[in-house]
Every structure is written in structure tokens, then in C-alpha cells.
Amino acid sequence: MSSTLIQVIAGGLLLGAVYALFSSGLTLIWGMMNVINFAHGDFVMLGMYVAFVVWVMMGGGPAAAVPIAALVLASVGIVCYFALIRHIMRGPMLAQILGTFGLALLLRYSALWYFGASFRTLPETLVGGTLLIGPIRIESARLLAGVVAILVTAGLHLILTRTALGSRMLAVAEDATAAELMGIRPERMQAVAWGLGAAATGIAGALIANFFYVAPTVGETLAIVAFVTVSLGGFGSVPGALVAGLLIGVIESVSAYAIGAIYKDIVVYILFVLALWLRPQGLMGKA
Amino acid sequence: MKWTAWIRLIGTAAFGLGLTSAACAQSSVKVGAIYPFSGVAPSIGAYAKAAIEVAVDIVNSDHPELGDLPLAKGTGLPGLGGAKLEVVFADNQGTPAAGQNQAVRLITEEKVVAINGAYQSGITLTASAAAERYGIPFLTGDSVAANLTERGFKWFFRTTPIATDFARIYLEFLKDMKAKGAKVDSIAIVHENTEYGTSVASVVSSVFKASGLNITQDIPYSANASDVQSQVLQLKDKKPDVLIFVSYTADAILYAKTMKSLDYKPPIVIADNAGFSDPSFVAAVGNIVQGVFNRSSWSVGAPGTTTYLVNEMYKKKSGVDLDDTTARIMQGFMVMVDAVNRAGSTEPAKIQAALRATDLKPNQLIMGFKGVKFDEKGQNILASALVIQLQTGVNYVPVWPKERATAEPILVYKGW
Numbered sequence: 105m106s107s108t109l110i111q112v113i114a115g116g117l118l119l120g121a122v123y124a125l126f127s128s129g130l131t132l133i134w135g136m137m138n139v140i141n142f143a144h145g146d147f148v149m150l151g152m153y154v155a156f157v158v159w160v161m162m163g164g165g166p167a168a169a170v171p172i173a174a175l176v177l178a179s180v181g182i183v184c185y186f187a188l189i190r191h192i193m194r195g196p197m198l199a200q201i202l203g204t205f206g207l208a209l210l211l212r213y214s215a216l217w218y219f220g221a222s223f224r225t226l227p228e229t230l231v232g233g234t235l236l237i238g239p240i241r242i243e244s245a246r247l248l249a250g251v252v253a254i255l256v257t258a259g260l261h262l263i264l265t266r267t268a269l270g271s272r273m274l275a276v277a278e279d280a281t282a283a284e285l286m287g288i289r290p291e292r293m294q295a296v297a298w299g300l301g302a303a304a305t306g307i308a309g310a311l312i313a314n315f316f317y318v319a320p321t322v323g324e325t326l327a328i329v330a331f332v333t334v335s336l337g338g339f340g341s342v343p344g345a346l347v348a349g350l351l352i353g354v355i356e357s358v359s360a361y362a363i364g365a366i367y368k369d370i371v372v373y374i375l376f377v378l379a380l381w382l383r384p385q386g387l388m389g390k391a
Numbered sequence: 392m393k394w395t396a397w398i399r400l401i402g403t404a405a406f407g408l409g410l411t412s413a414a415c416a417q418s419s420v421k422v423g424a425i426y427p428f429s430g431v432a433p434s435i436g437a438y439a440k441a442a443i444e445v446a447v448d449i450v451n452s453d454h455p456e457l458g459d460l461p462l463a464k465g466t467g468l469p470g471l472g473g474a475k476l477e478v479v480f481a482d483n484q485g486t487p488a489a490g491q492n493q494a495v496r497l498i499t500e501e502k503v504v505a506i507n508g509a510y511q512s513g514i515t516l517t518a519s520a521a522a523e524r525y526g527i528p529f530l531t532g533d534s535v536a537a538n539l540t541e542r543g544f545k546w547f548f549r550t551t552p553i554a555t556d557f558a559r560i561y562l563e564f565l566k567d568m569k570a571k572g573a574k575v576d577s578i579a580i581v582h583e584n585t586e587y588g589t590s591v592a593s594v595v596s597s598v599f600k601a602s603g604l605n606i607t608q609d610i611p612y613s614a615n616a617s618d619v620q621s622q623v624l625q626l627k628d629k630k631p632d633v634l635i636f637v638s639y640t641a642d643a644i645l646y647a648k649t650m651k652s653l654d655y656k657p658p659i660v661i662a663d664n665a666g667f668s669d670p671s672f673v674a675a676v677g678n679i680v681q682g683v684f685n686r687s688s689w690s691v692g693a694p695g696t697t698t699y700l701v702n703e704m705y706k707k708k709s710g711v712d713l714d715d716t717t718a719r720i721m722q723g724f725m726v727m728v729d730a731v732n733r734a735g736s737t738e739p740a741k742i743q744a745a746l747r748a749t750d751l752k753p754n755q756l757i758m759g760f761k762g763v764k765f766d767e768k769g770q771n772i773l774a775s776a777l778v779i780q781l782q783t784g785v786n787y788v789p790v791w792p793k794e795r796a797t798a799e800p801i802l803v804y805k806g807w
Contacts, residue, residue, distance in 0.1 A: 108624055111653075115620040212429070221433035222671035223640055225648070228679070234652050243652040315652075317644040317675065321433055325615050325641070360621035365612035366584050368621070 107239040112361045113354055114240055120353020121250030122312060124346040126326060127333035128257055129305035135340020135389075136277040136297050139189060139200050143208035145327025147302055149215060151177055151309020152318045156224055158310075165230045166248065166311060173310035174303040181302025185295045208323070215320035224318045231314045245314035252311055256304050257346045263300070264342065273297055277340070336376055338389020347387055352376075419475040420468060420737060422727065423497035425508030425518050426720075430485015431615050431641045434671040435510055435716065441709035442721040443478055443507070445701065450476045450728055458697045459754045461729040470732040479503055483514045490514035494521035494529075504737045505530065507724045510716075511639075512536030513586035519547050528730075528742050532723015533716055535664075536590035540768040546739075548746050548765055550723045550758075552774035554591045557686055558598035561661055564684075564778050564791050565604065565633065573659060573802050574632040579608035581622060581646070582637035588614070591637045591663055607631060614639045623649045626657070633659045640666040647676040656806045660684065668787075670711040677785040679807035684800070685787055687715035688758045688776045698757050714787075715779075722758045726751065759795075 130144045141147075154176050155169035162168060184207060192203035232244035264270040273293045275283040280290040316322070333352060337344030352372055360368040379387065424443050428436035448454075450462045457463035467473040479501045481493035490509050497503045498521070505528040509515045515534035522529035523544050530548040531539070537554045540547065565575045580595060582588035589611065596606045608629050610622050619642065626634065634657040638646065643666030650656070661684045666672055668685060691712060692698040701721075702713045713721070726749060731737075734745035751763040762773035778791035780800055790800040 108628055112621060112624055115618075115624075119618050119620070216429070216433065221428070221437040223434055223644055223669070223675050224671070225644065225675040228648075228651070234654070241653055246652075315648065317641060317648075319433070319641065321429055321431065322641075325431075325617050329617060356618065357621050360618075361624055365610060365616065365619070365622050369613070 109358075109361075111240050112357050114242060116354035116357030117350060118242065118246040118250045118353070119357060120350035121253040121346075122246065122308075122349075123329050123333050123353055124349025125249060125253035125256060126305060126308035126312065127330045127337070127345040127349055128253075128260055128342055129301040129303070129308065130330050131334045131337065131340060131342055131345045132260060132297055132301040132304065134334055135338075136273060137189075137193075137294055138277075139193060140204065141301075142201065142204040142327070143184075143211055144305065144330055145323030145325075146208045146211040146215075147177060147180070147305040147323075148309040148312065148326050148330075149318075149320065149323040150180060150211060151306035152313040152316070152322065153215060153219060153309075154306065155310040155313040156226065156318050159226055159230065166314060169310040169313075170252075170307050173306035175306075177306025177309070178299040178303035181298040181300075181305075182295050184302075185298040189298065190291060190294070212320055212323060219320060221320065225316075226313055226318070243315055245311075249308075249311040249314070252307065253349070254346065256307060257342050260300065260304060260342045269296065332372075332376055334386075336379060336386055338386025341386065341388040341390075344386055344388030418473075419477045420471055420731060421477045421479055421501060421503045422731065423479050423481060423494070423501060423503035423506040423508075424724070425481045425483050425490055425493050425497070425506060425514070427485050427510055427514075428480075428482035430483070432485060432510065432639050432666075432669075434640060434669055436482070438670065438709055438711070438714075438717045439510065439720045440480060442705060442713065442717045443480075443724050445704045445708060446721050446724045446728070447476050447478055448704065449701070449725075456700060459752075460697055460701075460757070461725065461751070461755055462732060468728075468732040470735040471737070476728060481508075483509050483511070483518065485511065485514075487514050487517040491517040491521045494518040495525075498522065498525045498527050503527070504739065505727055505731060505742055507532065507720075507727050510534065510720075511585065511587060512539060512590065515539060516586055519544065522546055527739050528727070528746055530723055530727040530746070532721070532726070533719045534587070536586045537594050538586075538590060540770040544769065546743060548727075548769040548771075550726050550760075550763055550771045550774065551719050552688060552760075552776045553770065554594035555598065556774060556776060557591070557663060558595040560686060560776055560778060561595065561635070562598055562602055562604065564661075565659075566602075567791065568659070568800070568802065571802070575604060575659070577605055577607040577629070577631045578633040578635065579610065579626055579629065579631035579657075580606060580635045580637065581610045581612070581626070582635075583614035583639055583642060584611040585614065587639075587665065588637040592635075595635065595637075612642070614642045616642060616645070619645045619649050620653065622646075623653050623655055627653065627655045631657060633657070633661065636660070636662040636667065638662070638666040640669040640672050643667050643669070643672050644676055647672075647680045651679045651807050656804055658804060659802070660804045664715055668714050668716050670714055670717075673714075673781070673785045673787075674711075677781060681781055681783070681807065682801055682803065682805040683781050684790075685715075685779050685781070686776045687779045687787065687789070688760060688774070689713060689715040689718035690759055690789060701757050718758060722756060722760075725757070726763055 154173040158169040276293040337348030359371040426436040454463040483490035519529040582592040730745040734741040779787040
């Protein structure tokens with residue numbers, strides 16, 4: 105195997121880990137609450153701006169930006185739940201779609217108003233430079249995002265499967281009325297899910313900002329990949345999002361390198377449709 | 392108060408309102424401006440808006456200091472009895488469909504007399520088609536795709552130099568650099584795949600090939616891509632002598648960052664304006680694309696000159712200097728407004744005739760064009776440009792042709 109191809113695959117894996125990272129929050133909300141959050145990409149955007157503000161105001165890198173972004177976004181998530189989601193969940197599916205879509209536009213245009221339309225970047229030096237492993241070059245900022253992606257995935261998975269809180273959340277997802285009869289407050293659990301999902305998204309945004317551009321419209325670019333990753337991985341399956349993210353990243357990179365950049369989406373979406381045709385519940389979702 | 396009295400009061404108020412709005416309609420002329428305020432290039436929209444607002448200020452208030460610039464002296468549009476100029480901005484959202492809808496909305500609901508826009512060539516294509524259908528003049532100051540003026544449109548005008556002009560400039564520039572010892576045997580074009588990138592790339596390819604320069608690699612990609620590593624690795628494999636980018640802002644930033652992280656430095660990099668000229672691109676990653684060549688028809692000029700003063704006005708509004716793109720946008724808008732004024736009427740056909748009769752001299756322009764004069768296709772035949780380079784820091788300097796250069800071209804791409 106040529107070293108370039110190894111570089112392509114390594115790049116694809118890191119890209120995929122990032123996809124997985126910003127999809128994990130979505131899969132939690134989408135899979136567990138049955139709400140399609142169209143504002144997800146804009147949550148990522150907010151996380152990126154938190155990192156930007158932390159750097160501008162405190163000169164801080166990811167060590168400061170990541171926890172702050174997680175906290176800020178968790179609050180945003182919980183506020184959004186109580187102010188908007190709780191109400192539109194009582195309405196028809198269309199109300200949910202339009203409601204979260206409206207939220208997306210509100211966040212996007214608020215960012216445009218406050219931060220302006222300019223593209224910004226964090227300094228390259230914030231997270232090391234580039235690691236050299238033989239002929240292979242790995243950007244430290246991407247590696248950090250990839251490692252954190254795996255940690256966040258593992259963490260969310262543990263919370264959902266190994267803690268009482270996770271069991272309560274799953275119970276609410278399964279049957280809210282039954283859960284309520286068992287003494288679980290569905291609203292509280294749902295708010296927690298929104299908080300957790302949004303916090304994961306904030307972490308993703310703060311880390312992606314280290315190697316991507318920051319702009320109010322960046323959510324649009326990232327959101328589609330997140331939706332594809334979640335549905336390929338399986339709704340509500342956090343490990344599924346990781347596997348799907350890595351797969352999509354590698355397939356994208358290799359096909360863009362071997363066939364051409366404009367064909368990579370065709371390859372990805374053909375495989376995506378095929379995979380869902382064979383396994384509509386996604387790779388790791390329950391039927 | 393009795394209900395009849397209420398009705399009388401409301402009626403009077405409504406009548407009064409009607410009168411004032413009618414009076415307003417007479418003393419102001421509405422034109423439309425369609426630009427990207429969202430999508431992949433929202434920063435351009437914000438700068439375009441600032442540039443157009445400066446142009447409106449130049450028209451509506453008295454600016455005797457601005458020399459021969461049309462409509463700078465005096466207030467309003469003298470051809471229309473001193474009417475004030477009013478602009479209705481519309482967001483093309485970065486999609487051809489939205490651009491077209493906005494054009495229709497501006498024409499049918501806002502009743503604009505002419506439209507300016509729309510930055511992305513692919514959107515100018517659809518928006519101007521709507522204007523053509525309604526018989527409203529559409530002028531673009533910045534969309535360069537060749538085919539825009541090849542459609543046989545009667546209501547479409549373009550002030551900017553176009554792809555064939557740039558292709559020839561790049562060609563002559565590279566030939567000159569070759570004479571100075573640079574290798575230009577293999578050339579790669581990396582371009583975004585909508586109207587702008589595709590058409591500029593194909594024009595550059597055909598002009599280069601006709602003169603015996605080899606395009607050895609052609610890499611189209613989607614401007615809203617989230618990753619460009621594979622494209623950079625493809626380039627790294629083939630090692631072209633010259634790399635040409637035709638890109639918008641978001642993708643240009645990704646290329647700059649990825650080239651650095653994969654340690655790829657081609658000997659000569661030429662970037663075709665657009666993304667690489669966006670002030671927010673230069674501010675964000677200008678320090679890692681040192682030595683990139685670009686094209687421009689804009690130069691700030693010495694303190695006290697008209698261009699310098701206009702730039703000061705713009706800087707006060709936007710916080711940054713005018714660059715080639717925003718200056719071309721402002722210039723296009725000014726040409727359109729000058730025609731509305733000379734038409735002396737809000738009738739579209741009269742404005743169209745005035746546009747056809749446009750004959751502006753270099754001293755009446757802010758751009759370094761040889762003038763503005765439209766051919767039967769609506770293309771400005773006096774448009775021209777020069778090669779600029781990003782040298783030491785974040786300012787482009789004119790480097791070619793020699794008679795207009797302020798610095799020597801540096802031939803090794805430095806990167807970061």
C-alpha cells in the first residue's frame with residue numbers, strides 16, 4: 105500500500121471520528137426523544153463560537169474551551185427543551201420539524217447579527233502542530249478531536265447502559281406513560297437528554313473549531329453529515345454513530361482520492377441507501 | 392366618540408398615509424440588490440451591503456471632494472428631479488432558486504426599477520433570467536462566468552472583466568515568469584463545481600491549451616465540502632508546477648489549512664479572486680498562504696485621490712479596506728445608478744437605453760478599468776485587471792504587468 109493511500113485512510117478515519125463526535129449528541133436526542141433536531145448543526149456552530157470567544161477573551165485553548173462549551177450548550181439545550189421542545193412535542197410531527205427548523209434559523213441569524221458574517225479561525229498553534237508517523241502526517245487538533253470522540257461515545261454509552269439515570273431515560277424513551285407510573289418524571293428525563301446531547305455537541309464544536317473555520321452558517325455544512333451518520337448508525341445507538349462516522353469518513357476520503365471529489369457524495373449516498381435498504385434500522389439500531 | 396367619528400378619523404388617517412406614501416414614491420427611486428447574506432459566502436454579502444450603502448451615500452449626499460465620480464456632486468438623482476436613491480437588499484441564500492425568487496419579489500412586490508447582484512455566477516444566471524422575463528435591467532459588477540453574456544439577453548449588463556480576460560492575464564503572466572526561469576510545464580486547476588468555478592476553469596484551460604501550456608490536472612469539488620484532504624493529496628502526488636484555485640471563501644480556508652497540515656507547497660499558486668480575495672479569508676488564513684498570486688482591478692491609490700476617499704468611507708462602515716470584489720460590486724452599482732439618472736425616468740426601457748449608451752471614462756470610475764462601454768451582449772469591453780500577490784503580511788500588492796506594479800513578483804510560494 106502506498107504511503108499516500110495510508111495517509112488518505114488515516115485522514116478519513118480522523119474525519120470520521122469528527123463526524124461521529126458531532127453526531128453523538130444528535131443520536132441521543134433523535135433516538136431517545138423521537139424529535140428530529142434540525143437545529144443540531146447550529147448547536148455545533150454555537151460550540152465553535154464558544155471556543156472562539158474563550159480564545160479571544162481568555163487566550164485559552166481546548167482545555168478551557170471544551171468544558172465551557174459543554175456547560176454553555178447543556179444550558180442552551182435545557183432552555184430550548186423547556187421553552188420550545190416540550191410544547192411542540194405535543195403537536196404533530198410537522199410542528200416538531202418546523203419548530204426545530206425555526207430554532208436553527210433563530211440561532212444562525214442571531215450568530216450572524218452578533219458575530220457578523222466573517223469567517224474566523226483559531227490560531228494553528230492552539231493545539232500543537234502536526235505529528236509525523238513515518239511519512240504519515242496527522243494534525244494534532246484532529247487527533248485530539250478523534251480521541252475525544254471515542255471518549256464521549258464511550259461515556260454516553262456507559263451513562264445510557266450502566267447507570268440508573270440511563271435506565272430511566274431509556275424507560276421514558278420506550279414508554280413515557282409507563283415510566284411515569286413507575287415514578288419517573290418524563291419531562292425531567294427528556295430535559296436531561298437534551299442537556300446531555302447538547303453538551304456533547306458543544307464539546308464537538310469546541311474541538312472542531314481548532315481545525316475548521318468558524319462562521320454562522322457552518323452548521324449547514326455539517327448538519328447533513330450528522331443526519332446521515334445517525335441514520336446509518338441506527339437511531340439512538342451511540343456506538344452506531346461512531347462506527348457509521350468512521351465508515352463514512354473513510355469511504356469519503358478514499359473515493360474522493362481515487363475517483364474525484366465531486367463523486368465522493370455519490371459513492372457515500374449509494375452505499376448509504378443500500379445499507380438502509382438491507383438494514384432499515386441502521387447498522388447498530390434495534391429493529 | 393361615536394363609531395362614525397372613529398370611522399372618519401381612521402379614514403382621514405389612512406388618506407393621510409396614502410398621500411405621504413405617494414409623495415415618498417415620487418421623491419425616491421428604488422433599485423434592488425441581491426447578494427448572499429447566508430449560505431457559503433455570507434461575509435461577501437455583508438461587505439457588498441456596506442459597499443452599496445457607501446455608493447448610496449455618495450449619490451444622496453453632496454460629495455464635491457470625489458472629483459469626477461458621477462452623481463457625487465449635489466444630492467440625489469438630478470435626472471429625476473433630485474429624487475433620493477433607495478436600495479432594497481435581498482438574500483440569495485447561496486442558491487440559484489432563492490436568487491431567482493428574490494429577483495421576482497423585488498420586481499413584482501418592491502417595484503424596483505433595476506437590479507444589481509448577485510455575486511455567485513450560478514445565482515446571477517437565474518436571477519437575471521427572471522429580470523429578463525419581466526423586462527427589468529439587471530447589472531452585475533462581479534459575476535465572471537463567461538456564458539452570462541452569451542445568452543442573447545436584452546436586459547443584462549456586466550461591468551467586470553470576465554473569465555477570458557483573466558485567462559489571458561494569467562497566460563501572459565506565466566509566459567513572462569517562464570522567461571524569468573520559472574517552470575510552468577504542468578498546471579493543475581482546482582475549482583468549485585458551480586457556474587463560477589466550472590466556467591472559469593474551462594475558459595482558462597482552453598486559452599492555455601491554445602497557447603501550448605499544459606493543464607495536467609483538473610480537480611472539481613463542491614464548495615460546501617467539509618473536507619479537502621483527498622484533493623490536496625492528489626495534488627501532492629502529481630506535483631504540478633503551477634496550481635490554480637477557483638474557489639469561494641469557506642473552501643479556500645479549508646484548502647489553506649489542509650495544505651499546511653499536509654505540508655504541501657507548490658512552486659506557483661494562482662488564486663482566481665473570489666474566496667482568496669474575501670477580507671475574512673485574508674484575515675483568517677492570509678498568514679499561511681504567503682506568496683499566492685491573485686487578480687485585481689482595484690487599487691486604493693495615494694491619499695487624497697478619489698479611490699482613497701471612497702475607501703475611507705467604506706472602511707468607516709465595514710472596518711476593512713475595499714478589496715477587488717467589493718470594489719467591483721460598488722462600481723457595478725454606481726454604473727447602474729448613473730444610467731438610471733441619465734434615463735431621467737423610472738421606465739425600464741429608458742434605463743436599458745441609457746445603459747446601452749454608457750460611456751464612462753477612467754477618471755469617472757473607482758476601478759482601474761479603461762472605461763465602461765457595453766457591447767451588444769451587455770459586456771463591458773473596456774474592463775481590465777492586473778496580477779497581485781500576497782507579500783509579507785495580509786496585503787495584496789500589484790506585481791504585474793510591470794508598468795502598473797508596485798513590487799516585484801516573488802516566485803517561490805512561501806506558504807506559512
